Amino acid sequence: MVAGGSLREVSRRAVQSRIARTAESLFADKGFEETTVDEIAAAVGMSQRSFFRYFASKDEVVFEGLERLSEQLATRLAARPLEEPEWDSLRRSFDPVAERFADPEHREHDAAIQRIIDRSPRLLAAYLCRLERLQRALTEALLARAVRRSECGTDEVVVRAMVGGACACLHAATLHAAEDPEAFGRGLDRAMTALRPAA
Amino acid sequence: MVAGGSLREVSRRAVQSRIARTAESLFADKGFEETTVDEIAAAVGMSQRSFFRYFASKDEVVFEGLERLSEQLATRLAARPLEEPEWDSLRRSFDPVAERFADPEHREHDAAIQRIIDRSPRLLAAYLCRLERLQRALTEALLARAVRRSECGTDEVVVRAMVGGACACLHAATLHAAEDPEAFGRGLDRAMTALRPAA
DNA sequence: TCCTCAAGTGTCAGCGACTGTCAATCATTG
DNA sequence: CAATGATTGACAGTCGCTGACACTTGAGGA
Numbered sequence: 001m002v003a004g005g006s007l008r009e010v011s012r013r014a015v016q017s018r019i020a021r022t023a024e025s026l027f028a029d030k031g032f033e034e035t036t037v038d039e040i041a042a043a044v045g046m047s048q049r050s051f052f053r054y055f056a057s058k059d060e061v062v063f064e065g066l067e068r069l070s071e072q073l074a075t076r077l078a079a080r081p082l083e084e085p086e087w088d089s090l091r092r093s094f095d096p097v098a099e100r101f102a103d104p105e106h107r108e109h110d111a112a113i114q115r116i117i118d119r120s121p122r123l124l125a126a127y128l129c130r131l132e133r134l135q136r137a138l139t140e141a142l143l144a145r146a147v148r149r150s151e152c153g154t155d156e157v158v159v160r161a162m163v164g165g166a167c168a169c170l171h172a173a174t175l176h177a178a179e180d181p182e183a184f185g186r187g188l189d190r191a192m193t194a195l196r197p198a199a
Numbered sequence: 200m201v202a203g204g205s206l207r208e209v210s211r212r213a214v215q216s217r218i219a220r221t222a223e224s225l226f227a228d229k230g231f232e233e234t235t236v237d238e239i240a241a242a243v244g245m246s247q248r249s250f251f252r253y254f255a256s257k258d259e260v261v262f263e264g265l266e267r268l269s270e271q272l273a274t275r276l277a278a279r280p281l282e283e284p285e286w287d288s289l290r291r292s293f294d295p296v297a298e299r300f301a302d303p304e305h306r307e308h309d310a311a312i313q314r315i316i317d318r319s320p321r322l323l324a325a326y327l328c329r330l331e332r333l334q335r336a337l338t339e340a341l342l343a344r345a346v347r348r349s350e351c352g353t354d355e356v357v358v359r360a361m362v363g364g365a366c367a368c369l370h371a372a373t374l375h376a377a378e379d380p381e382a383f384g385r386g387l388d389r390a391m392t393a394l395r396p397a398a
Numbered sequence: 399t400c401c402t403c404a405a406g407t408g409t410c411a412g413c414g415a416c417t418g419t420c421a422a423t424c425a426t427t428g
Numbered sequence: 429c430a431a432t433g434a435t436t437g438a439c440a441g442t443c444g445c446t447g448a449c450a451c452t453t454g455a456g457g458a
Contacts, residue, residue, distance in 0.1 A: 036443065047408050052445065124331070125324035132327055157375045161390035164367020165360075172359035191360035197394050235414065246437050251416065 016054050016064065019044050023061045028112055032062070032120040059126040062113060066130060072096050074137040082149055086142055086159075090166040091192050093138070097170065101177060101184040111181060118178070131167060138163045165195055215253050215263065218243050222260045227311055231261070231319040258325040261312060265329060271295050273336040281348055285341055285358075289365040290391050292337070296369065300376060300383040310380060317377070330366060337362045364394055 022043050026035045037058055041051040055061050077093035084092075100106045117123045139160050146154040169191035177184035221242050225234045236257055240250040254260050276292035283291075299305045316322045338359050345353040368390035376383035 037445085038443085048444095049409080049446090050407060053406080056445095058444070121328070125328045128327035128331055129320070129324045132323070155389060155393070157371050157386040157390050158393040160371035160374065161364075161368040161394055164371055165364035165394050168363020168367055169360040172356050172363055175359065176356045187356040190354060191356050194354070194357040195360055195364050195394070195396050198397055236416085237414085247415095248417090248438080249436060252435080255416095257415070 012054070019051065019054055020061050020064045024112065024116070027062070027116045032058075032116055032123055059123060062116060062123060063126065063130060065110075065113075066127075069096060069100070070130060070134045070137075073134065074141055077138055077141045078144070082145060086145075086162060087166065087192070087196050089142075090138070090163065091188075094166075094170055094188065098185045098188065101181060107181050111178070114174070114178060131171065135160075135163050135167050138167070162197060165197075166192065169195055211253070218250065218253055219260050219263045223312065223315070226261070226315045231257075231315055231322055258322060261315060261322060262325065262329060264309075264312075265326075268295060268299070269329060269333045269336070272333065273340055276337055276340045277343070281344060285344075285361060286365065286391070286395050288341075289337070289362065290387075293365075293369055293387065297384045297387065300380060306380050310377070313373070313377060330370065334359075334362050334366050337366070361396060364396075365391065368394055 019040065023035070023040045026040060026043060037051055038048050040058075040061075041048045044051070073093050073096060076096065077089055080089040080092060100110060117127050142159050142163065143154065143156065146159070169188060172191050173184055173188035176187040218239065222234070222239045225239060225242060236250055237247050239257075239260075240247045243250070272292050272295060275295065276288055279288040279291060299309060316326050341358050341362065342353065342355065345358070368387060371390050372383055372387035375386040
């Protein structure tokens with residue numbers, strides 16, 4: 001577990017976020033598909049080849065921040081108390097997302113990114129892929145918890161479905177928040193209350 | 200609403216499924232990413248350009264059948280009785296999927312396709328995209344139903360989340376069925392029973 | 399001080415998905 | 429038979445992305 005990273009990694013991160021900022025403004029202006037990697041690289045002042053040394057693909061630029069948030073959720077879930085009902089643990093692990101929506105500055109930025117994603121089928125696909133990966137991570141966390149509680153009879157399908165259901169609530173609230181950003185938290189709570197499993 | 204389509208469309212469909220069959224066997228042999236469109240076209244006996252006249256992208260070949268199944272689910276849901284609880288309607292609209300898993304011939308074919316999808320990140324993304332589209336369609340169907348029952352107070356976020364939860368059950372059962380195809384139906388029922396909303 | 403080594407970069411060449419264009423072909427219809 | 433419209437192949441081009449190689453630069457040791 002490395003916290004900050006070496007000096008080299010820090011400067012690498014700095015370049016990455018410079019690229020990301022530049023690219024995002026281009027995407028917002030012209031759209032994702034209409035912006036070529038060459039243009040981004042030129043705007044940053046580097047060759048196309050170097051762009052691909054910082055990001056494995058054009059898609060990744062957009063999801064730079066989301067990746068970190070996603071990891072945060074998984075570690076949060078793992079840190080919840082063992083006795084807490086799983087549904088509540090899932091809800092609590094979503095808190096960082098709600099906090100981002102509460103902070104106006106982050107909200108503005110995230111909304112811009114979401115607009116970019118919604119307008120590009122390719123990006124939507126990539127986004128859903130990340131969501132799927134998040135679900136796998138959350139499922140593993142819950143399964144590991146079940147083991148630690150020495151519940152041998154845990155039904156993997158049910159856990160997977162429950163995580164999927166919770167993430168569906170998150171996704172639905174996010175879509176809803178596209179129209180009314182303030183309503184994210186309330187929407188999420190309504191959805192998760194309505195879908196709460198009986199057990 | 201056209202049922203069969205004109206003679207031209209029928210022959211077009213025939214060519215499409217010939218391409219699809221050829222492509223699938225190539226994918227199964229060498230993998231999706233490792234098979235070029237040129238190879239597929241050559242194997243079918245046409246130019247690459249013509250391939251793209253039948254399929255908008257290389258991805259689409261794989262999802263030819265799934266698309267139809269998806270439409271089937273949406274129309275099924277719309278046809279369920281108004282009084283039926285939404286969760287039950289969703290479960291019933293999934294019946295065609297269960298039936299496919301029950302039929303050994305279809306199951307074999309679908310399992311092959313699923314293996315292809317699972318081995319390619321790009322295809323997984325495309326698959327999740329279709330699932331998302333299915334969710335949109337199902338959500339619309341349920342919302343339309345609420346209108347017909349003249350329930351004005353329907354919470355769109357909750358409906359969206361509920362559909363998402365049901366589809367999460369479907370997805371979880373599908374993943375589970377990758378290991379044990381016979382267990383699809385049981386897995387789906389366990390998941391949907393466990394996640395059934397209280398209301 | 400000079401040499402060396404490693405990291406970062408630019409250039410170039412190439413692959414594969416996909417698109418636009420145009421001319422040739424083929425079947426249909428009058 | 430001639431005109432028309434749909435289908436096709438051939439070709440050229442764009443864009444995302446990768447591999448190979450040469451160059452620069454800055455840090456550290458001889």
